[in-house]
Amino acid sequence: xxxxxxxxxxxxxxxxxxxxxxxxxxxxxxxxxxxxxxxxxxxxxxxxxxxxxxxxxxxxxxxxxxxxxxxxxxxxxxxxxxxxxxxxxxxxxxxxxxxxxxxxxxxxxxxxxxxxxxxxxxxxxxxxxxxxxxxxxxxxxxxxxxxxxxxxxxxxxxxxxxxxxxxxxxxxxxxxxxxxxxxxxxxxxxxxxxxxxxxxxxxxxxxxxxxxxxxxxxxxxxxxxxxxxxxxxxxxxxxxxxxxxxxxxxxxxxxxxxxxxxxxxxxxxxxxxxxxxxxxxxxxxxxxxxxxxxxxxxxxxxxxxxxxxxxxxxxxxxxxxxx
Amino acid sequence: xxxxxxxxxxxxxxxxxxxxxxxxxxxxxxxxxxxxxxxxxxxxxxxxxxxxxxxxxxxxxxxxxxxxxxxxxxxxxxxxxxxxxxxxxxxxxxxxxxxxxxxxxxxxxxxxxxxxxxxxxxxxxxxxxxxxxxxxxxxxxxxxxxxxxxxxxxxxxxxxxxxxxxxxxxxxxxxxxxxxxxxxxxxxxxxxxxxxxxxxxxxxxxxxxxxxxxxxxxxxxxxxx
Numbered sequence: 308x309x310x311x312x313x314x315x316x317x318x319x320x321x322x323x324x325x326x327x328x329x330x331x332x333x334x335x336x337x338x339x340x341x342x343x344x345x346x347x348x349x350x351x352x353x354x355x356x357x358x359x360x361x362x363x364x365x366x367x368x369x370x371x372x373x374x375x376x377x378x379x380x381x382x383x384x385x386x387x388x389x390x391x392x393x394x395x396x397x398x399x400x401x402x403x404x405x406x407x408x409x410x411x412x413x414x415x416x417x418x419x420x421x422x423x424x425x426x427x428x429x430x431x432x433x434x435x436x437x438x439x440x441x442x443x444x445x446x447x448x449x450x451x452x453x454x455x456x457x458x459x460x461x462x463x464x465x466x467x468x469x470x471x472x473x474x475x476x477x478x479x480x481x482x483x484x485x486x487x488x489x490x491x492x493x494x495x496x497x498x499x500x501x502x503x504x505x506x507x508x509x510x511x512x513x514x515x516x517x518x519x520x521x522x523x524x525x526x527x528x529x530x531x532x533x534x535x536x537x538x539x540x541x542x543x544x545x546x547x548x549x550x551x552x553x554x555x556x557x558x559x560x561x562x563x564x565x566x567x568x569x570x571x572x573x574x575x576x577x578x579x580x581x582x583x584x585x586x587x588x589x590x591x592x593x594x595x596x597x598x599x600x601x602x603x604x605x606x607x608x609x610x611x612x613x614x615x616x617x618x619x620x621x622x623x624x625x626x627x628x629x630x
Numbered sequence: 631x632x633x634x635x636x637x638x639x640x641x642x643x644x645x646x647x648x649x650x651x652x653x654x655x656x657x658x659x660x661x662x663x664x665x666x667x668x669x670x671x672x673x674x675x676x677x678x679x680x681x682x683x684x685x686x687x688x689x690x691x692x693x694x695x696x697x698x699x700x701x702x703x704x705x706x707x708x709x710x711x712x713x714x715x716x717x718x719x720x721x722x723x724x725x726x727x728x729x730x731x732x733x734x735x736x737x738x739x740x741x742x743x744x745x746x747x748x749x750x751x752x753x754x755x756x757x758x759x760x761x762x763x764x765x766x767x768x769x770x771x772x773x774x775x776x777x778x779x780x781x782x783x784x785x786x787x788x789x790x791x792x793x794x795x796x797x798x799x800x801x802x803x804x805x806x807x808x809x810x811x812x813x814x815x816x817x818x819x820x821x822x823x824x825x826x827x828x829x830x831x832x833x834x835x836x837x838x839x840x841x842x843x844x845x846x847x848x849x850x851x852x853x854x855x
Contacts, residue, residue, distance in 0.1 A: 324663065325652060325659065326649075326652075328659075328662070328663070328666065329652045329654050329659055329662075330649055330650060330652060331650040331651075331652075331653060332650075350749075351749065354747060354749045354750055354753075357750055358750070361801070362753065366800075366801070366804060367801060368757065368797060368798055368801045369797060370793070370796070370797040370800070372793055372797070373790075373793045373794055373796075373797040376786075376789060376790045376793050377790065378700065379786075381696065381697070381700045383696070383697040383698075383700035383701045384700040384701075384705075385700075385701060430701075430702075430703050433703050434703065436753075437760075438756065438757050438760040438761070438794070439753040439754075439756050439757050439760075440756060441752060441756050442709075442711055443749075443752075444703075445703070445707050445709070448702075448703040452702060452703075482650045484652075484653055484654055488662070488666075492666075492669070495670065495673070496673060499673050499674065499677065499709070500709045501709075503677040503708060503709040503710065504709045504710065504711050504713065507708060507709070507710030507711075507713035507714060508710070508712070508713040508714065509714075510713065510714035511713055511714030511715035512715065513715045513716065514713075514714075514715070518824070519712065519715060519716055521821075521824050522712070522715060522716030522717070522821050523712055523716045525821050525822065525824070525827065525833060526716065526718075526719050526819075526821055527719075527819065527833040527834060528719035528721065528740065528755060528819060529719070530833070531748070535827050535833065537824070538824035538825070538827040538828040539828050541824060544824065587748050587751070587752070588748075588752065589748060589749075590748075590749050590752075
């Protein structure tokens with residue numbers, strides 16, 4: 308009996324593992340994640356441009372000695388920027404090249420190459436300015452890491468468009484195993500993020516008392532929208548605090564079943580937009596929503612795409628009829 | 631287990647479209663599976679081992695996987711946003727001093743008036759927060775009979791704090807060649823209770839701010855080179 312159970316367990320886990328990771332999927336979701344994630348990474352690096360030498364230069368805020376200490380002397384915390392940071396002109400040149408590569412990646416042009424370069428760029432900047440980072444950079448690197456595994460340029464990309472123009476009669480593949488692996492990794496990484504974000508909060512008494520949200524919205528260094536009117540509604544603060552905590556804690560379980568997934572993902576929108584609008588962390592809030600996009604099934608994206616195509620096609624048909 | 635990326639169909643299995651067939655060979659799948667397992671382990675080890683508290687197994691696993699965690703920018707991320715509690719925020723005020731220690735100017739970061747767009751402001755905010763975290767080292771060294779790793783950790787923390795202060799002070803000195811010395815002050819801005827705010831206390835009430843001088847840096851000739 309035990310042997311039969313173990314055999315069934317083994318085959319069940321093996322088959323489930325294979326289906327989960329290696330079933331080819333429509334790369335539509337990954338293509339959309341590339342466009343939004345690439346745009347966020349590009350914007351992040353555009354903002355570094357405002358004070359490039361102050362953040363990335365040898366004479367900037369982070370001396371090489373400080374950076375080494377912050378990485379505990381590890382040579383694995385790699386970055387190509389120290390090769391150029393002593394010369395402001397060279398640093399700018401390398402930075403402009405990086406911006407061009409990130410733009411190409413976002414558009415899905417030479418995606419196989421630019422996706423790997425985008426990961427190298429994103430990690431290099433993060434490792435060069437370790438004191439100026441926050442959750443946005445963690446999500447940026449996560450997206451860049453998984454988008455370089457393949458399949459990111461197989462939908463909604465210039466690569467695909469050019470291929471269709473060059474070979475109009477060729478039947479291009481509609482599914483990709485690499486895209487599925489990438490999407491699964493983003494999904495699992497999002498679950499890990501929310502799991503630890505939730506369990507970490509269980510160590511704090513304000514999350515149990517139901518006052519933590521007040522601590523976040525009444526922090527004037529974060530605040531971008533005055534929410535201090537909440538002070539008159541302690542019950543509302545408590546509900547907001549504990550609903551958001553319950554959502555984070557349950558995310559990794561409830562996001563998988565087909566019935567609960569839309570609810571979990573829908574709740575992510577007000578939560579992260581709230582962080583974006585009320586606490587001034589627009590980039591972080593949007594980056595987390597981009598991560599959540601990995602849970603939107605490709606057929607939903609294809610239906611939206613078809614709807615947009617139909618809407619765009621209608622006026623053209625009407626114009627043709629009128630002519 | 632159903633394939634979740636498929637469009638839901640009617641419950642009648644005969645009408646459901648067959649999921650796409652697995653195309654990768656068994657050997658390649660086994661190889662990729664091994665890499666995936668290692669990566670998934672790293673995903674958990676990163677946040678399990680940092681920040682404190684963390685278990686012995688997590689610390690040892692982190693030591694073993696440190697090269698991979700560093701290389702993939704997974705090390706040191708606890709994902710504990712606003713955890714365990716949303717706390718006070720920290721700003722850095724720097725005073726520019728002349729040879730006679732007279733203040734000739736000052737600045738603060740982060741500063742909403744100077745740092746735009748918001749992401750740039752946040753970069754400066756994170757510097758002041760990380761400076762606070764690294765400067766939060768006990769004044770006194772551990773007792774002599776403390777285990778060697780406690781002494782080593784203390785020395786590492788002191789070294790990091792001093793390197794951070796030096797690096798930031800040198801940068802400010804380069805921006806302000808008129809200064810002979812730079813005094814770095816950590817400003818802690820506490821969060822008032824809701825009941826106090828409901829009774830009219832503003833978030834920027836002066837009583838909510840507390841200042842601690844982190845150090846005074848004497849500008850060196852090479853700082854102006």
